Structure formats: C-alpha cells, structure tokens
Amino acid sequence: MEMFENLKNVIEQVGKEEGIDKAILIEALEDAMLTVARKHFGFHRDIEAKWSDETGEIQLYEFKTVVDDLFDDEIEISTEEAHKLDPDAQPGDSIGFKMDSMELGRIAAQTAKQVIIQKVREAKKDIVFKEYNNRKNEVVTGLVRKVERGDIIVDLGRTEAIIPRREQIPGEIYKAGDRIQGVILEVHDISRGPQVVMSRADEIYLIKLFEMEVPEIYENIVTIRAAAREPGVRAKIAVSSKDADVDPVGACVGMKGSRVQSVVSNLRGEKIDIVPWEEDPVRFVCNAIAPAEVSRIRLNEAARTMELIVGDDQLSLAIGKKGQNVRLASKLSGWRLDITSESDILRRTESGKIPLRMIPGVGDANAEVLAGQGFEIAETIMNATDEQLSSVTGFSFDQMKNIRNRVLLYTEERARTLSSLKNRFRHEVDSMEFIDTLTDRQLELLKIPGVGLKLVRHLKISDIETVDDLLKCSSDDLASKLALSDDEAALILQTAKQFIEKREAQSVEEKLENLKALEQGILDMSLDEQPEDELEPETKSLESGS
Structure with missing residues (x-):
C-alpha cells in the first residue's frame, strides 16, 4: 500500500519536525493498521499488528487455534496445515502467520491515515501540555495575538496563552503585535488543547522578576519570604539573607536603585517597598x-x-x-x-474620668453610695482589684463585677466609636469639628445600622439628639423633619427599634464580647475613602441631599 511505503523515513521525519517520540508514532501506526484490519477481516478474528524495524513496515499477523476437526477456518486451523508451519504444533495451540496487508485496499488505507493523524495530534497536545505544566511559575514572553472581551490572547510559539482580565495590571493597554511578559500561573488540559493561563498581577510574577534581577536571590543567598501586591499601584516584599555580610534589602535595591527600578519598569511604575524579614x-x-x-x-x-x-x-x-x-x-x-x-x-x-452617674445601668442612687466610698469616676472602678470590689459596703462582689463590666463596656464602646469616626473622616475638617461636638448620647445614634454622620447632623438640627428622642417620633413626624418619604422614615425607626431590642436582650458580658465585632468595624471604616457610601440604600437619599 502506497500509504505505508517508506514508513521508516516518515516516522523519523515527523518525529524530528514535531518533536514526537518515535515509540508514540509506531504505536499510533500499529493501532491504525489493527483498526483497519479488524474492520476489513472481521472483529472475531485474532489479529495483531507489529512494527518491523528491518523492513520499515507494519506487518499483520493472524492467530488461529490448532484443531483435529476443522469447524471454522477463519479462527481455526487443522493439525495437518499447522504442521506445515510448525512441526511441533499440537491441538489447542495458537499458531500465527503473516497476512497480506495489500488486501486492505484504498478505503482502509484512508481510514488508517485519519487514525494516524488523530494520534499524532493527541501526542502533540500531550507534549505541549507536559512542557508547559512543568514550566509553572516560570516567566515567559510572547506576542499579543488579540484582545478578546478584555482577555489577552498571547502567542507563545508552540501554543497560545491567555491573560484573563483579573490577572492583568489595571491601566495597561495592549494591542495585537505587542510583546508581553508574564508568569505561567496554571495549565489546563482541555479537549481543544492545553490552555496556558498567564499572570502579570500575581505575587509570583513580582518574586520571579526579582529572581531575574538579583543574583543573590538566584544563588539562594537572599530569600523573598513574603510578598503582597495591589497590582499597578504598590507592593511590599520581605527579604532575608543567609549570609550575615549580605544586606538583603540593599541587594534587592541595587546600586542607586538600579535593580528595583528594573522591576518597577516591568510593572509599569508599581511602587515597591522592600522590608527586612x-x-x-x-x-x-x-x-x-x-x-x-x-x-x-x-x-x-x-x-x-x-x-x-x-x-x-x-x-x-x-x-x-x-x-x-x-x-x-x-x-x-x-x-x-x-x-x-x-x-x-x-x-x-x-x-476613665467619666462620672459613674453618667454610665447607663449604674443609676444615680448607686453612684452616690459608691462615691461615698471613693468610687466616683469610671477610672476608679476599672483600676480596682477584686479584693477592693468585694469590700464595698452595700454591694455584693457579683454586683460590683457587674458594675465594673458596665463601666468597661461604656468606656470601650465610647472610645472605639470615636476612634473609628476620627479615622474615617480624618481628611474632612467639617466632619472632624462636628465629631468633637457630639455628646455621648449622640454617639449612641451612630451605633444604629444605616445611621451615618450626616444623618446624625440632620437629626441634631431637628432636636433629635438621643436614641430615645428618635424612638418617640412617629414616622410621619420624622419624614416631615428630615424631608424623607414615609417608607424611609419608617425603615429608620424600625431599624432603631430592632437595634435597641437586640442590645437590651444581651447581657453586659455578651456586649463586652461583641466589642470584637466593633473592633473589626473600626478597621474597615478607617480604610474607607468615601465613608458615606457605606450607608444603607434606604437612607442614601437623605445623606446625598445634605
């Protein structure tokens, strides 16, 4: 058959040009020939295909069972005929002989060709997948083929890679034909071939750039112990050195900042802080x-x-x-x-200087009795030992512990609320001045979900300065004073009522425990550039109208 002529040369040429192992090609050819032979001669026949390195062709062999009484000559051979091929053959033995592959014909050859092409394609895909899978976290450079729905398609030569929008540095713009660099983040084996995912935004890319620029990192003298990035804006890396004579920060910065500047230029101006680990x-x-x-x-x-x-x-x-x-x-x-x-x-x-009588839950009568025994302000209760608390006349030790917990709760909540507000509005002079005028009762309003500083300002103008004042209002009255819709006013009152009911249902100990959540809220608010945007949608109309 023309298709199988000069196979040895074809195998060597394809293997060399495509980088496919000779054994993979031979196996593909054997499978192809076997498929065609079984289709032509019948699947019930015992046929094998073997590559002959001497003749450079695929040879077909059929195996039949030796029997004394021949019943089916397609799968059996008589003892007499078997002895012609092998004098030692015995009934029950399996004996093989070479078949004439020319019988397969042109159609069978075309079928074999398609099987071979498919096998070669699969082999190439497997080779490419293994190659790039072994190159994970490696920096590669390619050409931008196209930009599709924000994702950059990169030509790496043997395959294409994708840089998803999330893995790009914000603000960077590429067009077809531009050179682009990134780190191989993931390799997926999908039906149409390996999909290589590259990244320019991952911390690994930053680390690899330093490895390329700093010989001490490549030589494992200096190690990058941690890295954090906000791509295109700022990054931090922590470095350490195994050699006491090598300054890890200085090694990464380089002479006159040459090394770090080279990394910065690759990241389009991203500022990098290098700190010692x-x-x-x-x-x-x-x-x-x-x-x-x-x-x-x-x-x-x-x-x-x-x-x-x-x-x-x-x-x-x-x-x-x-x-x-x-x-x-x-x-x-x-x-x-x-x-x-x-x-x-x-x-x-x-x-801690706040008088005890001003702290909710203590009461004027109790505050007066405690003041007579040296406990007049919050600080004295907070600093008292258990022994001092147990010796207070007119109160049990458990009662004094409860009062101390109330003092701690009040002072901590007050301090942390003020701290969050100062951090949150530190760049707004008017807001900072307004915060300084707030009373402790007005600060309580800010703990209600959805109530922001602007809303408290409006409430103060309307002589609503405490949570009790707010709850005494009807929704119609509140809507009229604050120029809100009835639904918006009702929602504010409902939220405030639910907040108060929830707090009153908690013990002092539970409220103290909940200060952890307040502490997280302080951090979140201190990082907010536009604090008023955090208001609930239902109250935004009021806030934006100030």
Missing part, C-alpha cells in the same frame, strides 16, 4: 508598616490581631492612600492590623 511577628509588622513608625503594639495572638499605636502625624502614613499601606502590611505579615493614633488612646484614657 523578622521571625518575631511584632518586629516584622513594624517593618511591614513602613514608612510609618509605630509607637507601641497591643497583641492578641489567639485572634492573630495587632493594634498598632502611632503618633498623630504618622496615622495617615500608616493607613496609606485608600488604606493601601495597612492592607499590604496585613497581607504581608498574615496578621489583622488595626491602626490607632496616640490621641485616640489618650481619649480612651480620658474616658
């Missing part, structure tokens, strides 16, 4: 929050949280533009970070 998490977080300087840290190892206390002049630097710095430091260190200024800490301390 420390095993001690407190020291490391202090490095990670740079360029801000930390005064002191309050650590909660169980919750993996840290409260970083910074000077007032360092607060905006520690938080960073739109909360960038603290987010990156948190991601780099693996700890949840809360930034608090020295003035907020001082304000918390000042909360």
